[in-house]
Amino acid sequence: MKEWYTIPELASYQLPDMPQSQRGIDAMAKARGWRAVEGMARPAARRGGGWEYHFRLLPKTAQAKLLLVQSQPDAERAEVKARREALWARFEILSDEQKAICEARLKALDEFHSLRAAKVNANSAASIVAGRMGVSRATIFNWLSLVDGHGRTDWLAALAPSFPKGGERSDCHAAAWTFLKSDYLRPEKPSFSACYRRLLKAAKKEGWSPIPSERALRRRLDAEVPEAVQVLARSGREKAKTLYPAQRRTRQDLQAMQAVNMDGHKIDVFVQVPWSEKPVRMYLLAIQDLFSGKILSWRLSDAETWETVRLVIGDMVERFGIPDHIYLDNGRAFASKWISGQTRQRFRFRVKEEDPRGLLTTLGIHQHFTTPYSGQSKPIERAFRDLADMIAKHPFCAGAYTGNRPDAKPENYMSRAIPLQEFQRHVGLQIADHNAQPGRRAANCAGRSFDETFAASMETAIVRWPTAAQKSLWLLASEALRAKKGSGEVHFQGNRYWHVALNQHAGKKVTIRFDPDALHQPVKVYDLNNVLICEAACISDEGFGDIDAARRHARARRDYEKAVAAQKQAHAVLSAQQLADILYRGEPAEPSKAPPIRPKVTRIAGGNLALDQAPADAISEEEFEDSFSRALGLITRDASILPFPKGNNEPMGTAYGSDKRGGKNPAR
Numbered sequence: 001m002k003e004w005y006t007i008p009e010l011a012s013y014q015l016p017d018m019p020q021s022q023r024g025i026d027a028m029a030k031a032r033g034w035r036a037v038e039g040m041a042r043p044a045a046r047r048g049g050g051w052e053y054h055f056r057l058l059p060k061t062a063q064a065k066l067l068l069v070q071s072q073p074d075a076e077r078a079e080v081k082a083r084r085e086a087l088w089a090r091f092e093i094l095s096d097e098q099k100a101i102c103e104a105r106l107k108a109l110d111e112f113h114s115l116r117a118a119k120v121n122a123n124s125a126a127s128i129v130a131g132r133m134g135v136s137r138a139t140i141f142n143w144l145s146l147v148d149g150h151g152r153t154d155w156l157a158a159l160a161p162s163f164p165k166g167g168e169r170s171d172c173h174a175a176a177w178t179f180l181k182s183d184y185l186r187p188e189k190p191s192f193s194a195c196y197r198r199l200l201k202a203a204k205k206e207g208w209s210p211i212p213s214e215r216a217l218r219r220r221l222d223a224e225v226p227e228a229v230q231v232l233a234r235s236g237r238e239k240a241k242t243l244y245p246a247q248r249r250t251r252q253d254l255q256a257m258q259a260v261n262m263d264g265h266k267i268d269v270f271v272q273v274p275w276s277e278k279p280v281r282m283y284l285l286a287i288q289d290l291f292s293g294k295i296l297s298w299r300l301s302d303a304e305t306w307e308t309v310r311l312v313i314g315d316m317v318e319r320f321g322i323p324d325h326i327y328l329d330n331g332r333a334f335a336s337k338w339i340s341g342q343t344r345q346r347f348r349f350r351v352k353e354e355d356p357r358g359l360l361t362t363l364g365i366h367q368h369f370t371t372p373y374s375g376q377s378k379p380i381e382r383a384f385r386d387l388a389d390m391i392a393k394h395p396f397c398a399g400a401y402t403g404n405r406p407d408a409k410p411e412n413y414m415s416r417a418i419p420l421q422e423f424q425r426h427v428g429l430q431i432a433d434h435n436a437q438p439g440r441r442a443a444n445c446a447g448r449s450f451d452e453t454f455a456a457s458m459e460t461a462i463v464r465w466p467t468a469a470q471k472s473l474w475l476l477a478s479e480a481l482r483a484k485k486g487s488g489e490v491h492f493q494g495n496r497y498w499h500v501a502l503n504q505h506a507g508k509k510v511t512i513r514f515d516p517d518a519l520h521q522p523v524k525v526y527d528l529n530n531v532l533i534c535e536a537a538c539i540s541d542e543g544f545g546d547i548d549a550a551r552r553h554a555r556a557r558r559d560y561e562k563a564v565a566a567q568k569q570a571h572a573v574l575s576a577q578q579l580a581d582i583l584y585r586g587e588p589a590e591p592s593k594a595p596p597i598r599p600k601v602t603r604i605a606g607g608n609l610a611l612d613q614a615p616a617d618a619i620s621e622e623e624f625e626d627s628f629s630r631a632l633g634l635i636t637r638d639a640s641i642l643p644f645p646k647g648n649n650e651p652m653g654t655a656y657g658s659d660k661r662g663g664k665n666p667a668r
Contacts, residue, residue, distance in 0.1 A: 256457035321463035
């Protein structure tokens with residue numbers, strides 16, 4: 001039997017005649033001076049300290065409850081705890097009216113026990129309480145049976161009215177129930193009544209029975225099929241996503257220019273542009289600071305292109321610096337290799353090693369691509385909603401407003417188109433008003449405007465600024481090309497660009513950065529690691545008979561040859577004679593003569609010459625010359641006395657001669 005208890009342990013037992021909370025038991029201990037009773041209080045041997053009290057300090061009823069609990073096995077105590085939790089879980093799902101009934105019943109039982117404590121018999125006490133409650137005496141005894149076996153603290157939950165269990169539904173044929181659910185859970189969204197009528201027709205044909213009423217099946221469908229499943233089946237995934245709470249991200253831990261987000265919006269206004277006879281709708285591409293909500297830079301374009309994206313990023317970097325993070329839309333223009341090249345976290349396009357480094361990658365900006373078709377991922381969408389109303393529905397755009405839906409066209413639809421230059425000025429003014437509007441309710445703004453919030457944060461923010469060399473990254477577009485073999489010249493858009501430094505990169509891929517509006521100006525050439533190679537000038541084509549152009553070209557070539565020769569002279573400083581002098585310096589004037597090495601000579605001879613010669617493995621030089629001279633003389637003599645036959649022009653090796661007797665013998 002456990003004798004010592006801490007206050008949290010006493011509170012967990014819910015003992016009778018004692019407070020039910022730790023604070024109440026602690027106040028009771030202080031009021032009765034439990035710590036002053038000798039031998040009845042001691043410091044608790046546990047982490048955190050505290051006091052332990054002997055159970056003899058408790059009221060008699062509480063001691064009896066402790067003895068009863070301690071005498072129960074662990075399994076039985078766990079069962080009692082589970083039963084109590086189930087009892088209160090059942091009470092929690094009751095309506096307010098049902099909970100009020102429980103409280104009235106508990107009040108009646110308290111009155112009954114008060115009468116019993118005043119020595120009133122049970123029947124009389126039940127009659128008195130029943131008369132006040134307006135119920136029968138049997139009902140009072142029924143309530144007493146409900147709380148029998150439960151502690152006083154659990155009487156309120158035990159007096160809950162009985163109701164049918166949720167699993168008890170009207171019986172329905174299994175095939176019919178499957179037919180009804182499959183018919184109702186379709187994207188065409190049929191009404192439940194129509195599905196029920198079709199069920200009755202199918203049940204009559206198939207012999208399905210029983211079939212409950214329409215209201216019973218409707219209640220069963222709502223009970224068994226979750227609302228999310230019904231929305232997904234009838235309204236689609238996008239509608240079902242709204243049933244899950246959206247993520248709410250705070251920006252209070254950011255600072256100005258730490259993170260930005262970028263997107264495009266098609267404005268509902270007809271604009272007259274120089275390159276099209278028909279009016280067009282322009283795209284507004286903008287960048288927003290996430291900390292303050294301010295629109296940092298923007299451009300108008302007839303389409304979302306990587307060139308416009310590049311210019312908008314350049315405008316932001318030049319005016320406010322380089323951000324640490326940028327959140328981009330998943331469109332092709334934003335995921336282009338010229339913007340995010342060599343970034344692994346791209347939703348679009350295949351990442352290749354030879355791709356040039358994109359603008360954001362080169363500037364060291366961490367890129368985050370938002371979830372496709374998820375407007376909640378881009379805070380700038382909220383700004384576009386305000387700007388759409390401020391720009392398109394402004395009186396300045398009356399007659400040019402297109403409506404935000406095909407079925408929402410105004411009466412004066414397409415009655416005018418605004419010139420591009422005037423529309424650009426209008427958009428600029430409205431964005432300035434959007435940034436300067438006071439009373440913003442965002443947490444970071446706290447009643448200030450976006451401009452004021454941004455300016456206050458920029459005073460303490462640490463922002464990176466671009467160098468002069470980095471400015472060319474967004475002012476010029478870029479294209480990866482292969483330099484021609486030989487000279488290394490680069491061909492692009494019908495033009496040729498060349499510099500002497502391209503000789504080193506002939507046949508290799510390079511990146512050029514050029515101004516799209518000035519293709520005849522020099523272009524900057526980089527390698528694939530974005531290291532500047534040179535600034536290559538445009539080589540113009542000349543007329544076939546233009547002598548002056550040929551003379552200029554020849555002069556330029558001579559200058560090039562002289563420059564190359566001068567570089568060669570600068571690198572090859574030592575002549576061949578100087579190299580030889582260095583190599584032979586310190587060597588002897590004349591090398592020592594080594595004895596000649598002669599190979600063995602094996603001679604094969606035929607005829608009389610072979611008989612005159614004795615075989616020898618090695619002979620001296622003088623003997624060899626004498627033998628060779630004698631052999632040559634014999635060959636010359638025999639050839640002079642052996643003329644070719646008439647009409648025979650065969651060579652001597654195949655001719656026939658006459659011997660001394662006039663016969664024919666083969667020549668030697």
